């Protein structure tokens with residue numbers, strides 16, 4: 651903990667003066683040249699970088715890791731809130747036909763599409779208000795993960811060049827996640843979908859494209875539309891916590907044999923599924939048996955807090 655803190659302080663000390671020294675402009679010139687070499691038009695490049703400046707708030711957010719300060723139970727309370735459940739049910743009803751179509755096409759149950767949408771941006775309400783070029787330039791210039799963010803910035807310019815959206819509409823989170831489903835530009839290029847067929851993959855303002863892009867992401871990551879994500883379970887007294895790891899997968903009947911039960915004490919379902927045990931808060935916290943679809947959600951975001959909450963919200967939307 652102390653070591654991490656010292657490293658963070660050093661990064662601050664090293665990074666802060668650099669921002670003020672004016673070599674950002676020189677760095678931007680190099681980036682613009684690279685973009686044009688990659689075939690981005692000079693007029694787009696000029697427009698995109700007009701008035702670009704590092705955003706101190708982005709660096710501040712990049713150095714924070716809120717999740718590590720919160721228990722899973724606290725996180726779950728905040729994310730799978732009554733308000734998010736109520737709004738999600740409303741959205742399920744409002745977009746029923748479209749969700750059904752998208753769900754059929756990609757083999758993903760609509761409640762999972764809506765849960766991801768609800769957690770990422772509160773159903774499209776909070777999709778981030780940063781100018782994406784400025785946000786990604788800040789992170790690419792900062793030096794900690796420069797190459798990753800530089801590539802994402804060039805990908806963002808490619809998306810603009812292809813005409814999917816406009817510079818004014820292309821807002822993102824502080825870390826460059828875009829639109830209602832919060833795709834990074836590289837994910838957009840690989841997985842976004844033009845579901846309404848107007849020629850543009852519009853994950854900012856076209857509901858059909860938002861749902862289909864999220865569903866396509868899951869589908870391409872191995873989603874199984876005939877399975878659920880997992881379930882909360884209870885452990886017998888003296889249960890060996892060595893079993894609690896995503897590294898081992900056991901058939902449900904083995905878990906049943908080890909004394910794992912549904913929260914009401916009843917038997918686990920009889921199904922030919924393999925599952926792992928997850929306890930985000932460790933001993934004494936809630937326990938979940940998770941299936942292959944849980945691992946797919948973790949390809950979207952590698953956090954057990956996130957994946958478990960998506961599953962729980964999806965369950966609440968189905969009730």
Ligand SMILES: [Ca+2]
Pocket residue numbers: 843844845846847848849850851852856859
């Ligand atoms: Ca479209």
